[in-house]
Amino acid sequence: MDKQLITLRVNGEVHELAIPVHKTLLEVLREDLHLTGTKHGCELGECGTCTVLVDGQPVLSCLALAVEWQHRDIVTVEGLADGPRPHPLQQAFAELGAAQCGYCIPGTLLTAKALLDHNPRPTRQEIKEALSGNLCRCTGYIKIIEAVERAAQRMAAQTAFAESAAR
């Protein structure tokens, strides 16, 4: 099986890897980089649990070959926390029990992060639409939506505080 050398930038770290070109980004993240936070789900683009961010946009790592995404900024759930400090979304999900069984949550967190980065004050409808590609089979969507709302409020308050401190 022919391998190809590729360079991937994941969570700010640059990795050089020798991989067969038919490996998906999901497989390379999990099997070669041992970043097992990103989950295998339907493998056909229907469930969203394999979502990662590429240049800030949610994409499905199961439908992408790793070789296609070289030199782009890839963020997985492992890159969400700021050192020991969880991301406000992670904090809110933990507080509200929104993680539930947890399987869809890495993808959900990243999709929610992309939403809040572009739209810090989303309406409930906007949250629902943004997360419509992330299926939760615990079907506890209400907690997930409430956690995104709580994180958005906190992040907005932190931004306001930082801005007033800077003045």
Place this chain on the structure above:
Amino acid sequence: MRPIEYASPRTKEQAVRLLASTWGETAVLAGGTDLLSLLKDDVIAPRRLVNIKEIEELRGIAFDPRKGLRLGALVTIEELLDDPRVRQHYSALAEAAEGIRSPQIRNMGTVGGDLCQRPRCWYFRAGFGLLARDAQGRSLVLHGDNRYHAILGNEGPAYFVSPSSLAPPLIAYEARLRLFGPGGTREMPVQAFFRIPQSEEEREHDLRPNEIVTEILIPPPRGEASATYEVRQREALDWPLATASVALQMDGDRVTAARIVMGHVAPIPWLSPEAAQTLVNKTITEDVAQAAGEAAVRRARSLGRNGYKIQLARVAVKRAILRAVQGGAR
């Protein structure tokens, strides 16, 4: 997935040289959302993938009120949706893009890929071929689960439905498509790109194995009232069951010309001159829109289990017309 060769050319000339002249040998990779599913399910097993995403000239949206809209084949569905000029001048196209789910798919999937994606027919996806025939050459669709199959253009031998969301509005706007191959550029109306295969050797597109879609050209807006209406089982993560896109040329309240195209009802996007004709010289009312819906499905026929789609298509046409004149109101 099976081991495969990979090439990532920088120009369209290099790309077509890397593509084989027979189907099945090589495959074009753009957004990959359909291609990777086909590879994983072993519906296709090409020896080489040609990634066209590094070809810069296939990108970009350009708009000029006198020349119209130019979409590079690599424009993503999300880029199309985010462009205010598209929403302002070509609302039927923006509404169809909105119907492509999910947000992740819209970030990856491309305009060219929407047109080139393969049918969702479950027999095809399970490896029974585009015409879904058994060993004796009989159609599996006619005797099997045809709930999601064609209600128009279904005289056979093809019964799948065209899966493209963007083709119906593009055809309503009389858009053209450019292809590039070893012989240079070919240009055709989007409508002519789609065809009903008559044998397993034919495809549902007028695309040669070593050609790529390079761009889509939409004529300048003529102040038409336009809209797309989709009927779907699920709001998220599904293809629609029936859709209609309409573009109406208006003189005040009066329709002077119309284009009505249905999606997901036939092996090709289905242009309905019969429905369009009923609107000419009329002012749109609910009854007028209803009559156009009736005309659009007059020649439709059930294959046994998909008769319900006739009503869905009728309603999609009616509601698309009403939405167009109400200025995109839901």
